[in-house]
Amino acid sequence: MAPKVLISDKLSAAAVQIFKDRGIDVDFQPDLGKDKDKLAEVIGQYDGLAIRSATKVTEKILENATNLKVIGRAGIGTDNIDKEAASKKGVIVMNTPYGNMITTAEHAIAMMFAVARQIPEASASTHAGKWEKSKFMGVELTGKTLGVIGAGNIGGIVCNRALGLKMKVVAYDPFLGEEKAKKMGVEKVELDELLKRADFITLHVPFTEQTANILSAENLAKTKKGVRIINCARGGLVDEQALADLLKSGHVAGAAFDVFKEEPATENPLFNLPNVVCTPHLGAATTEAQENVALQVAEQMSNYLLDGAVENALNMPSMTAEEAKVMGPWVDLAGHLGNFIGQLTDEPINAINILYDGVAADMNQGALNCAVIAGILKKANPDVNLVSAPVVAKERGTQVSTTSQSKGGTFDGYIKVTIVTPERERSCAGTVFSDGKPRFIQIKGINIDAEVGEHMLYTTNEDVPGVIGTLGTTLGENGQNIANFTLGRTATGKQAIALLYLDEKTKPETVKALRDTGLFQQIRPLEFAV
Structure with a gap:
């Protein structure tokens, strides 16, 4: 049976024709997106939903989307889509970042x-x-x-x-x-x-x-x-x-x-x-731009529904369904490693070097690379996705290189990410444990074992007595609970790091209180999508 796509916003006739030419059953109802109750009532019939900004894809809509596989947004902004709910539902969210x-x-x-x-x-x-x-x-x-x-x-x-x-x-x-x-x-x-x-x-x-x-x-x-x-x-x-x-x-x-x-x-x-x-938000309001994004989203959705190809997806990497089963946790790890470094870096990044060891070296490195780069760039460009990330990096003049090696350590495999800036090199490494959970295993050459949490706090200091107590006391005084606490150091009395997994986002007053102690060289709140 041919896939069925609903277009609930005003898309060009040429976009509708692309679906038809590819053998997809397309239902063009350009005003349906304004009626959220009606949309919720009928959405279960469709494999794909093509929209602009008028349609609001809420959690309620997605609850009824029993057959939906992909949402295509003709344009870059996806604030009108509940992406978290879509991900939980297994629905791919695509946009068209370059059409306008x-x-x-x-x-x-x-x-x-x-x-x-x-x-x-x-x-x-x-x-x-x-x-x-x-x-x-x-x-x-x-x-x-x-x-x-x-x-x-x-x-x-x-x-x-x-x-x-x-x-x-x-x-x-x-x-x-x-x-x-x-x-x-x-x-x-x-x-x-x-x-x-x-x-x-x-x-x-x-x-x-x-x-x-x-x-x-x-x-x-x-x-x-x-x-x-x-x-x-x-x-x-x-x-x-x-x-x-x-x-x-x-x-x-x-x-x-x-x-x-x-x-x-x-x-x-x-x-x-x-x-x-x-002017009333007319930046993308030209005939050419509207046509471009409409044609682009129709092609992308058709490619996915017919061939399984994933392009410009915001909530999954470009890979086959078979690869996704094995690579999912490793893609998460790659993104977390990139995001960790990206959140610590405030200067231009000249180069990104990625090392794949053991089982990681045998995986789809293209998808893993995209996840690393997207994680690094997320701080500067929240709209970046796994497909657009390499293009954005290239446009910024950032060189990306990869190295593969056979199993060379304690773990069956790991990924190590190093970035080069005009000021420094910065690196971190991680692996996936047998439970499928990503872990940080090395930061700045210091071995650690840290679970990845949604809210984290990273600090560096000289290895002197009292630092651990100060961290715990200061967070406690500011009403912040520590879920996990990981420490590491290069040598006695030398460089030391701490990575804390907190129950909530680090408060500004907590950062200020830690800074006022004078013990810490670096204090950086971190946020991860887990």
Whole structure:
């Protein structure tokens, strides 16, 4: 029997035709996604669900999805899908991360032009029958300095387009290497330097704990007088009220925003201010982009339903069903090792070296590599997945190498991950025990035996008396319970490490209290998806 796919959002006729041409029974109901009760009622009939943003795939929907195998999101954002519930249900979640990059980058450039020449205001004035030629004095882009915050996929395209406009481009991106920056033709700078020099600032980073409010009131105050700020990335990256105040004072000459902290944005401090251009999240809203992502999701879903090929999956690696049975725990381990190193690293990563020993050397290293790289990049790019990770690493100029060896130690097999940055090398290793659970077995060359937990705390210190007691006492005083406590050291009185598995996320006050003791060289809360 042919697989059956439901399209519950507005996808192009060409996407519908792809399913039909591949022999898939497709049911095109573009308004069904708005009726969650009806969707829950019928979803059990389908093997695949193709959506945009209107359909909300909740846990309730998934409970009724007795035959569902794959959800395909035409676009990059998957906030409308309960991915945890989908994973528990065994449903693959796919997206199309590259279909709208050019469109979003072009919108940022268009917004920069619009605010530089006050085009929306001049248009409204002219439509009103006025001829206020002297009122709308703009500025040229040629020769101006563009500060790009986030030089990844979309930010990199913006850099390229800006160079074509004869702008000087400076980029702030902790994960951009110097060599890659040179190839791009941009100058890599720290954030404060960018704020001081840029005539225009454009943001192209995801919304994470690290990037939230990156243009805070404090940072906005450091900007060059007369700066113009463009945000076509995510809401919440800019303190909108602080920006509105600086626009009113004249320190900021203009702003162009496509995204807002609260959406749909019916009220906002930036609304109705002079020389502020606002659009309703149109970054991906072009005919070409919508067509691209629709065609891409139809192809991906067809490939999976007919051939078992997994592409751009957010909750499983690219591998065959047979491989998944054996490799599942090892893929988890690879991701945890990468995530561990990624959460500890704040500088550009020049190289990732992965060693496979014993049984791990005989596995699908492509899938394992993807899991390691995705884990490392997760901190900088939460949207990265097991398929897109190698592409993102390549675009950032990160070299990935692998080594395989026959069983060379106590364990039947293990994986060791080493990253190289301009400042240091950092490594960790792990294995999978007979119970199928991943374990950390080495950090910084120090042998340990640590279970992987959702909430962990990593510390380094000199091996002196009292440190263990201080750790336990400080966590206890802050109401934090330790589920597991692992220690290691290079030698007596030398470098020592501790890895703690906690019952809850490490509190900021706990970190501060530990730091105030002066005993620890490094204190790093860690989070893992387990």
